Amino acid sequence: MYNYNVSDSFRAKNSFDPEVRVLHVGNNNKCRSYASFKSQRLRQESYLRYVSDVCKRKLLSRFRLGVSVLRIETGRYEHNGFPGGKGLPLEWRVCLCCDLRKLEDEIHFLIECPCYAKMRERLLSKVISELKLNHTFFLSLPSDAIFMFIMESQDKVVVNALADYLWVAFKLRNQQLTQALQNTVKSVKRRKV
Numbered sequence: 001m002y003n004y005n006v007s008d009s010f011r012a013k014n015s016f017d018p019e020v021r022v023l024h025v026g027n028n029n030k031c032r033s034y035a036s037f038k039s040q041r042l043r044q045e046s047y048l049r050y051v052s053d054v055c056k057r058k059l060l061s062r063f064r065l066g067v068s069v070l071r072i073e074t075g076r077y078e079h080n081g082f083p084g085g086k087g088l089p090l091e092w093r094v095c096l097c098c099d100l101r102k103l104e105d106e107i108h109f110l111i112e113c114p115c116y117a118k119m120r121e122r123l124l125s126k127v128i129s130e131l132k133l134n135h136t137f138f139l140s141l142p143s144d145a146i147f148m149f150i151m152e153s154q155d156k157v158v159v160n161a162l163a164d165y166l167w168v169a170f171k172l173r174n175q176q177l178t179q180a181l182q183n184t185v186k187s188v189k190r191r192k193v
C-alpha cells in the first residue's frame, strides 16, 4: 500500500474514494492513478499487446502512470508566485481548458472536462457497445467508477478506444492552451502600445 495525504477540504470537495481521486503532493504521488486501478496481481499490461501505434502506446502508458502533462503533475514545477517558490498547491492546478475550476487530473481529463465531450461520447459508446453494457446505468455511475471501469478493462477494443481518446484529446488540449497563450501575449502587447 502506498502512502498519501488528502487534505480534509480537498476530500470534502471530491465525494468519492480518496484512493481513486488524488490527492496530495507527497511520496509516490506519481503512482496515484495507476495505483488506484492496478490489480494486486501482477499481469501483463494489455495496452502493450493491443495498441500497435507506438506514440499512442507511450501516451497511454504515461497517462496510466500519472506522468502525463496534466496540471496535477506539471503544477508541481510551476512557479507559485512567491520568491523562489516552485510548485503550485493542488487547488491551484485547475484545468485551463474549461470553466469548471476543477483540478486537472486524470479523471477530469477522461470523464469530466466538457472540452472533450464529443470525443468522450465516441469513447463511451464504444465501451458500452463492445462490453454490451446497459447504457443508462453505465452513464449514471459516478465519474470515478466509469474511470476505473475503463482503465481496468482488458478488452482490446476498449484499450484502443482509450488510446485514441487520449491521442485526440491531448492534441485538442495542446491547441487550446497554445491559442490561449497567444491571446494573452496579444492582449499584453496591446496594453503596452
Ligand SMILES: [Zn+2]
Binding pocket: 095, 096, 097, 098, 099, 100, 108, 112, 113, 114, 115
Ligand atoms: Zn476541464
